Amino acid sequence: MLIYKVARSIRIIFGFAWLNGVIAAKRNPLWVISYLITPFSLLVLFFVWGGESLARNAVIGGLVSMAAMNGIGLMGDVAYYKNFVKLQDMMVASPMTALHYMLGLALSGFLFSMPGLLLMLLFAGKLIGLSIMSLLVIIIVYIILLLSTAGIGFTVATFVREERYVWPLSNILSFGLMILPPVYYPYTLLPSSLVGPAVILPTSNAAMILQYITGLMPKLPYNLAALLAILGAETVVFLWISLKKSQWREK
Amino acid sequence: MLAAETVDLWKIYSRGAKRIEALKGVSVKISKNTITSLLGRNGAGKTTFIRILGTQLLPTKGEAYVLGYDVVREAGLVRERIAVLPQEAQPLMFPSPLEYVKYVLVMRGMPLSDAEKQSKSALEEMGIPRKYWNRSVWSLSGGYRRRVLLALLFAMNAELVFLDEPSIGLDPIARRSLWNKILSFRKRGITIILTTHYMEEAYILSDYVIVIHEGKVIGYDTPRNLVENLPVKYKVIVLNDCAELSKLKLDADFTVGSSPPYTLYYKQIENALEISRSLNVKDCNIKIEPVNLEDYLIIKTSG
Numbered sequence: 001m002l003i004y005k006v007a008r009s010i011r012i013i014f015g016f017a018w019l020n021g022v023i024a025a026k027r028n029p030l031w032v033i034s035y036l037i038t039p040f041s042l043l044v045l046f047f048v049w050g051g052e053s054l055a056r057n058a059v060i061g062g063l064v065s066m067a068a069m070n071g072i073g074l075m076g077d078v079a080y081y082k083n084f085v086k087l088q089d090m091m092v093a094s095p096m097t098a099l100h101y102m103l104g105l106a107l108s109g110f111l112f113s114m115p116g117l118l119l120m121l122l123f124a125g126k127l128i129g130l131s132i133m134s135l136l137v138i139i140i141v142y143i144i145l146l147l148s149t150a151g152i153g154f155t156v157a158t159f160v161r162e163e164r165y166v167w168p169l170s171n172i173l174s175f176g177l178m179i180l181p182p183v184y185y186p187y188t189l190l191p192s193s194l195v196g197p198a199v200i201l202p203t204s205n206a207a208m209i210l211q212y213i214t215g216l217m218p219k220l221p222y223n224l225a226a227l228l229a230i231l232g233a234e235t236v237v238f239l240w241i242s243l244k245k246s247q248w249r250e251k
Numbered sequence: 252m253l254a255a256e257t258v259d260l261w262k263i264y265s266r267g268a269k270r271i272e273a274l275k276g277v278s279v280k281i282s283k284n285t286i287t288s289l290l291g292r293n294g295a296g297k298t299t300f301i302r303i304l305g306t307q308l309l310p311t312k313g314e315a316y317v318l319g320y321d322v323v324r325e326a327g328l329v330r331e332r333i334a335v336l337p338q339e340a341q342p343l344m345f346p347s348p349l350e351y352v353k354y355v356l357v358m359r360g361m362p363l364s365d366a367e368k369q370s371k372s373a374l375e376e377m378g379i380p381r382k383y384w385n386r387s388v389w390s391l392s393g394g395y396r397r398r399v400l401l402a403l404l405f406a407m408n409a410e411l412v413f414l415d416e417p418s419i420g421l422d423p424i425a426r427r428s429l430w431n432k433i434l435s436f437r438k439r440g441i442t443i444i445l446t447t448h449y450m451e452e453a454y455i456l457s458d459y460v461i462v463i464h465e466g467k468v469i470g471y472d473t474p475r476n477l478v479e480n481l482p483v484k485y486k487v488i489v490l491n492d493c494a495e496l497s498k499l500k501l502d503a504d505f506t507v508g509s510s511p512p513y514t515l516y517y518k519q520i521e522n523a524l525e526i527s528r529s530l531n532v533k534d535c536n537i538k539i540e541p542v543n544l545e546d547y548l549i550i551k552t553s554g
Contacts, residue, residue, distance in 0.1 A: 008360045011357055011360060011362065011363075012357070012358050012359070012360055014357075015354050015355075015356075015357030015358040015363075016354070016358045018354055018357075019343070019346060019350065019351070019354035019355070019358070023345060023346045023350055023354070024345050024346075027345040027346070027387060028345060084341065085340065085341040085342070085343060086337040086338070086339060086340040086341070087340075087343065089307055089335065089337040089340070090335055090336070090337060090340060090355075091358065092305075092306065092307045093305040093306050093307050093330055093333055093334070093335040093413075094330055094334075094335075094358070094359045095327070095330055095331055095359055095360045096358055096359065096360075100358075104358070249306065249307060249308065249309060249326070250302075250307060250308045250309070251308075251309050
């Protein structure tokens with residue numbers, strides 16, 4: 001029974017991810033490209049002004065940004081599916097659960113970002129040089145961050161009644177999660193009082209881990225295990241909040 | 252077994268300090284393998300009612316059962332057996348009809364190979380030409396998009412289907428074609444509960460009609476019985492203002508309209524004919540018709 005339930009859940013999640021990620025990307029590749037614009041623009045700027053040394057930070061920032069942008073970007077899908085095409089309403093009245101729905105969306109975000117991720121990993125390999133271990137950590141952190149930001153995006157979006165409200169919200173969240181905190185720059189440039197909040201923010205936390213694991217940053221404000229634990233715990237918390245507080249079955 | 256049953260069902264929305272009573276103690280029993288239409292004015296509580304039965308919305312109090320299962324405590328069991336077409340639902344625009352139906356079935360837990368087979372058979376059943384199956388949905392007309400949604404519902408193999416205003420925005424031909432499809436659902440043993448503002452649709456499709464007004468059920472019968480049990484039988488529709496009208500309005504058993512067109516209702520055909528004779532037909536531009544389901548709704552819910 002448990003195996004049947006797990007197999008069914010995987011099918012449900014992959015079915016949604018295929019519909020929302022692969023088919024949508026195939027029919028409209030502009031979406032895939034649009035998620036690459038910000039990280040690659042910054043990479044180009046950093047490279048032109050600071051050469052390879054700054055571009056290395058931009059590559060790490062780009063990887064973090066792509067995960068976060070895809071996670072936050074799900075807000076648009078959630079609001080569109082809920083308010084315009086009523087897909088969420090149809091799926092509430094089906095065996096699909098809010099967790100399936102959210103994981104399907106997050107997985108579709110991952111599939112959507114695959115071309116960009118591969119490209120950015122190629123740059124990372126060229127500019128930084130990646131070991132198998134660092135590659136593995138990058139991918140794990142990328143997935144955890146995507147889940148974490150998808151949890152944030154899903155929760156916020158289910159309260160949005162009009163798609164147009166999503167645009168400013170996602171821009172503000174993107175700025176607050178990707179540009180302001182030390183994602184594209186080392187945390188050591190922050191005043192010491194802001195290091196704690198930066199560790200708590202999932203994007204800057206992930207950037208610190210990746211900067212450290214790729215050798216761009218010689219030390220971390222706390223040990224690696226603590227940072228990974230914080231990121232993991234935040235993901236669980238954001239997913240939990242999204243399941244408990246989001247408007248799946250309306251009250 | 253009943254398809255659905257509610258016992259003293261209430262739904263109260265709280266918007267800040269404001270309380271809106273959308274349903275006020277609705278108790279109904281809906282039989283299996285029937286088409287039941289919910290009628291009522293805007294904001295009467297129809298959508299709230301089917302959203303509670305469809306497990307999309309929690310009731311405030313009372314009981315609701317679908318196919319014998321409690322919609323609150325056994326929502327999972329209900330959801331395995333129902334399909335819902337929400338008001339103003341649209342298929343996704345980028346996938347093709349075949350991809351959309353197939354993957355939404357997979358999202359409901361159906362294995363991919365079964366979903367593929369079911370989708371093709373449902374698209375065929377709904378009369379969507381094969382040449383459209385692999386084009387993006389956005390290239391299809393509104394009527395075909397609706398059919399794609401119905402194909403999806405059809406393919407779900409649900410025992411009970413909820414349709415919230417399924418024919419809204421369709422032209423008369425497309426609407427009639429949709430009716431055929433809905434009737435074909437019932438032929439397969441599927442129970443249908445729908446809401447509509449098209450009285451002709453409700454009359455033609457429904458085995459039973461439930462009339463909801465301000466959150467309460469005010470009528471539940473076959474459409475024919477509802478109309479036959481109205482105290483008035485005929486109506487005179489007066490399209491223009493004319494001199495004799497104000498006096499004649501006093502003789503009507505029930506009047507609707509404070510400006511043209513006016514509808515004057517009568518118990519006897521003789522009264523209606525007398526009115527038509529006494530009015531200057533050309534000036535007033537009148538029509539005499541027997542009452543129908545729309546008149547039931549107007550008489551019972553206006554004023």
